[in-house]
Amino acid sequence: MTNTIKTRVLVVGGGPGGYVAAIRCGQLGLDTVLVDADRLGGTCLIRGCIPSKALIHASALFEEITHVADGGRFGIHLADKPRLDLAETVAWKEGVVDRLSGGVAVLLRRAKVKVVPGWARFTDAKSCIVTKPEGETRIVAEHVILATGSVPVELPFLKFGGKVISSTEALSLPDLPDRLVVVGAGYIGMELGSAFARLGAAVTIVEAQGQILPLYDVKLIEPVRAWLDEKGVALHLAAKAIGQSAAGLEIETSAGKRVDIxxxxxxxxxxxxxxxxxxxxxxxxLAMDGGYVRVDEHCRTSTTNVWAIGDLVGEPMLAHKASAQGEMVAEIIAGARRRFAPAAIPAVCFTEPEIVAVGIGPDDVETGDVVIGQFPFAANGRALSMAAGDMGGFVRVIARADTHRVIGVQAVGLHISELSTAFCQAIEMGAVLEDIAGIIHAHPTLGEAFHEASLKALGHAIHI
Structure with missing residues (x-):
């Protein structure tokens, strides 16, 4: 027997785009149903952002304790080296995920959103059938918000299974691999590769392009590259993965040589x-843009009252972009005038050290059009007090030469992700260099480097 639900808004997908859209719809008094076949929270919470950062945190702690045991650090000594039980680490990580997923469920109930578990399949633009073990539910809506998310790309010659894993499986391994080969040096591969290297795995990274993290400028990735070299992570750049071999992975190097890793x-x-x-x-x-659903600046699709958000509509595939779009669409449906036109969307890479990029980068501008100020963490008291002053980190500010308006901020350093909000806020609020320079920044903090970089762009940095 098929049960029928009629609702004002139907949200398909319970990730950071979908659940935020549903919660905001509920807050605005819109009768809302959310359908999801997985645990609430989507890829970001269940098998992406949150679990990967938990693993990264655990790996950093393990590495720090190992340093202490190997010869002491800051006057701290341990008699024995730490022992890793990856299964326990994964169990702790799952506890974090469960707590947050449960929190999403509470927030949806509080917003009076009806959650229907199961897989939705549309029969027309405003109607879908949700299949569950106990039967089918038909949902008919006035508005539909599509937030179906994304999945890892599978290479035809490296199908997932056996030795070949995606980030999903990597975050739930029962034991630490002695030898891990990472194919792809984007932010996902670099974050997970770095974490496993800290835990003690012998890591090799294979990248088709000529540098790691190809979306970031060369200066930003230099400290990360230095850390990889220090940890003995093997890099094969401008190299192609060919396929599995008896021992592991066969690649073709930049010199055209076949190598078995x-x-x-x-x-x-x-x-x-x-x-x-x-x-x-x-x-x-629905009209498409390549493999993505085409939307306008309001996230409207080509079909009336059907909206699409997040990874489904294209780059950047970031959780915070999806959430912002979801909130916006909910408010438009409720009658507000909104459009998605952010001045900047922050990108963060949780490598060692971390990287932040917001707005315009140095490769996007012509010399003379901008002024650039850069301040090293080697001259920052807080960085030095955390033993992070010698990692090559810095904050760089880019501003228009004529108005001094800040149009880009990039940084690399320990815990630098925590400054991404300040960087983005400066750009979104139209700050000029004099605004940042005139703010009293707390001492000692990493944020002082933002202040000093702005002073440097104005020609009068104090501490360099």
Whole structure:
């Protein structure tokens, strides 16, 4: 027997785009149903951002304790080296995920959002069937918000299974691989590769382009590259993965030589693709932009009252972009005038050290059009007090030469991700260099480097 639900808004997908959209709809008094076949929270919470950062944190702590045991650090000594039980680490990580996923469920209930677990398949633009073990539910809505997210890209010659894993499996391994090969040196591969190197795995990274983290400028990635060299992480740049071999992975180097790399696990992180199959896209008459659903600046699709947000609509595939779009769409449906036109969307890479990039970078501007100020953490008291002053980190500010308006901020350093909000806020609020320079920054903090970089761009930095 098929049960029918009629609602004002139907949200498909319970990730950071979908659940935020649903909660905001509920807050605005819109009758809302959310359908999701997985645990609430989506890829970001269940198998992406949150679990990966938990693993990264645990790996950093393990590495620090190992340093103490190997010869002491800051006058602290340990008689024995630490022992890693990866299964316990994964269990702790899952506890964090469960707590946050449960929190999302509470927030949805508080907003009076009805959650229907199961897989939705549309029969037309405003109707879907949700299949569950106990039967089917038909949902008919006035508005539909599509937030189906993305999945890892699978290479045809490296199908997932056995030794070959995606980031999903990497975050739930029962034991530490002795030898890990990472295919793809984007932020996912670099974050996980760095974490496993800290935990003690012998890590090799294979990248088709000529540098790691190709979306960031060369100066930003230099400290990360130095850390990889220090930890003995092997890099094969401008190299192609060919396929599995008896020992591990066969690659073709930049010199055209075939090399067989031994591996216990092969982690493929060559990108993500939107989930466009399996939920009835073909029944909805949606215009496409390549593999993405086409939307306008309001996240409207080509079909009236059907909206799409997050990874489904293209780059950047970031949780905070999806959340912002979800909140906006909910308010538009409720009658507000909104459009998605951010001045900047922050990108953060949780490598060692961390990288932040907001707004315009140095490779995007012509000399003479801008002024640039850069301040090293080697001259920052807080960085030095955390033994992070010699990692090559810095904060760089880019401003228009004529108005001094800040149009870009990039930084690399320990815990620098925590300054991303300040960087983005400066750009969104139209700050000029004099604004940043005139703010009293607390001492000693890493944020002082933002202040000093702005002073440097104005020609009168104090501490360099």
């Amino acid at each position: 031994p591996a216990d696990r092969i982690l493929v992180t060559v990108g993500r693709k939107p989930v466009v199959a399996g939920w009835g896209l073909e029944e909805m008459s």
